[in-house]
Amino acid sequence: MIKYRLAHYLAQCDVASRRQCARMIQAQRVCINGVLARHNDHVFVANEHQQAVDHLGHLLSITVDGQALLPVSQKVYWLYHKPVGIDCRLLPDDPSSLLHQLPVSPRVYPAGRLDKDSRGLLLLTNDGDLTQRLMHPDFQHTKTYLVTVNKPFDSQFILQMAAGVSYQVANKSITTLPCKALQVAENKFEIVLTQGLNRQIRRMCLALGFRVTDLFRVAIAGVELGLLEQTKRRPVTAAELAMLNQFN
Numbered sequence: 461m462i463k464y465r466l467a468h469y470l471a472q473c474d475v476a477s478r479r480q481c482a483r484m485i486q487a488q489r490v491c492i493n494g495v496l497a498r499h500n501d502h503v504f505v506a507n508e509h510q511q512a513v514d515h516l517g518h519l520l521s522i523t524v525d526g527q528a529l530l531p532v533s534q535k536v537y538w539l540y541h542k543p544v545g546i547d548c549r550l551l552p553d554d555p556s557s558l559l560h561q562l563p564v565s566p567r568v569y570p571a572g573r574l575d576k577d578s579r580g581l582l583l584l585t586n587d588g589d590l591t592q593r594l595m596h597p598d599f600q601h602t603k604t605y606l607v608t609v610n611k612p613f614d615s616q617f618i619l620q621m622a623a624g625v626s627y628q629v630a631n632k633s634i635t636t637l638p639c640k641a642l643q644v645a646e647n648k649f650e651i652v653l654t655q656g657l658n659r660q661i662r663r664m665c666l667a668l669g670f671r672v673t674d675l676f677r678v679a680i681a682g683v684e685l686g687l688l689e690q691t692k693r694r695p696v697t698a699a700e701l702a703m704l705n706q707f708n
Contacts, residue, residue, distance in 0.1 A: 461504040461505065461513070461515075461517070462504065462505045463502055463503075463504055464502060464503055464504070464505065465500075465501075465502055466481075466485060466490070466492075466497055466498075466499075466501040466502065466503060467479075467481040467482040467485060467499070468481075468588070468589075469503050469505070469512060470484070470485075470490070470522075470524070470529070470588075471588020471589070471591070471592070472588055472589070473529050473530060474530075474566065474567045474568075474586035474588075475524055475529070475588075476569060476588070477569065477571070477588055477591040477592060477595060478588050478589070478591070478592040479592065479595065481588070482499060484524060485497050485498070485499050485501075486499060489524055489525050490522070490523070490524050491522070491523045492520055492521070492522055493520060493521050494521070497522075503520060503522070504517075512529075534566070535585065535586060535587045536566050536568060536585060536586055536695075537583065537584075537585045537587065537590075537695065537696035537701055537704075538568065538583070538584040538585070538693045538694065538695055538696065539581060539582070539583060539584075539683070539685065539688060539693060539694055539695075539696055539700075540561075540570075540581075540582045540583075540584050540688075540692075540693040541579075541580065541581065541582075541685060541688045541689060541690045541691065541692055541693070542558070542574050542578075542579055542580060542581075542582050542690075543579050543690040543691055544576070544577055544578065544579045545576065545577075546558050546561060546576065547576045548570050548573040548574055548575075548576075548582070549573075550562075550569060556576070558570065558582075561691065562584065566586055567586060568584040568585055568586050569584065569585070569586070569591070570582045570583065570584055571583040571584075571585055571587075571590065571591040571594045571595060572591075572594060572595050572603075572656065572680070574677060575659060575662075575675070577675070578675040578676070578677065579674075579675070579676055579677070579690070580605070580675075580676045580677030580678060580685060581677045581678060581679065581680055581683075581684075581685040581688075582677075583680055583683075583696070583704070584693065590704060590705065594680070594681070594704065595656070600654040601654065601680070601681040602652050602653070602654055602679070602680075602681055602682065603652070603653050603654075603656070603677060603679070603680055603681075604650065604651070604652045604677070604678050604679035604680075605650070605651050605652075605653070605661060605675060605676060605677050605678065606644070606648065606649075606650055606674075606676045606678055607648065607649055607650075607651060607661055607665070607672055607674070607675055607676070608645075608647060608648045608672070608673050608674040608675075609647050609648075609649075609665055609670040609671060609672055609673060610647070610670060610671040610672075610673050611647060611670065612646040612647050613643075613646075613647065613649075613670065615643070617668060617670070618641045618642070618643050618649060620668055621639070621641040621649070621651060621664060621665075621668070622638060622639055622640060622641040623638055624636045624637060624638050624639075625663075625664040625667050625668060626667065627663045627664065627666070627667040629658075629663070634657065634663075636655060636657065636660060636664060637654065637655050639651060639652055639653050639654065639655075640652040661675060662675065680704075681703055681704050681706070682703045683696070683700045683703055683704060
C-alpha cells in the first residue's frame with residue numbers, strides 16, 4: 461500500500477492544488493468517515509482504482525463540503541490563452557471567473573494565476589503534484605512576459621529591472637530577485653522571472669516611475685503559448701510535459 465498525507469491525496473483526486481487542499485482541511489471542510497479531518501491525517505491506496513483505505517485496508521468515506529470524493533482520475537494537461545477580464549479565482553458566483561471557461565469534466569484548475577487585467581498562458585491540469593512544484597518558489601521555474609509600459613524608457617530602466625527592484629506592500633519592504641530583462645521596443649520589454657510575487661511586474665515598474673499598460677505571459681518553464689488564440693486551449697504535448705516535469 462502507498463501512504464499519502466491527506467492533502468496530497470485530495471490533490472491527486474483533482475480537488476485542488478495540494479496547498480489549497482491543506483487550507484480546506486484547516487477550514488474543516490473535509491471529513492473522513494463522518495469525522496472532521498486533521499491536517500496530519502494519512503490515507504493509504506491499495507488498488508488500481510486508487511481508492512483510499514485505512515491501515516487495515518478498510519475503505520474510507522472522504523467528503524469535501526459534504527460531497528463524496530471520487531477516486532483518482534487520469535491526469536490531463538492543457539494550455540489556455542487567458543484574455544484580459546478573466547479572473548483566475550474559481551468563484552461560481554462571479555461571471556468573470558475562469559471557472560466558467562473550464563469543462564465540467566475532467567475538473568481542472570490553473571497551476572498558478574494571472575491577474576484579471578493580464579493576459580496570456582495558463583497551464584490547466586488536475587495534477588496536484590505538478591501544480592505544487594510549479595507554484596512553489598523553491599523550484600524557481602521560469603515565467604516569461606512581454607510588458608508594455610505607458611512611456612519610453614532607457615537602458616538604465618532595463619538594468620534596474622534585471623538587478624531587482626525594491627517597493628513597499630502593506631508597510632513591508634520587498635526587493636525582487638535578479639532576473640533577465642531585454643528591451644524589444646521603446647516602451648516594451650521581455651522579462652523572465654523565477655519569482656511569483658503578487659502583481660510583481662506592475663509593482664516593479666511603478667516603483668521606477670512607469671505604469672504597465674499590457675502584461676502578456678508567453679511562456680512557463682520553457683513551454684510557449686505560441687499562436688494559440690485567446691480563450692482557446694490545447695493539450696500539452698509529451699515534449700512540453702517533460703519540460704514541465706523537470707522541476708521536481
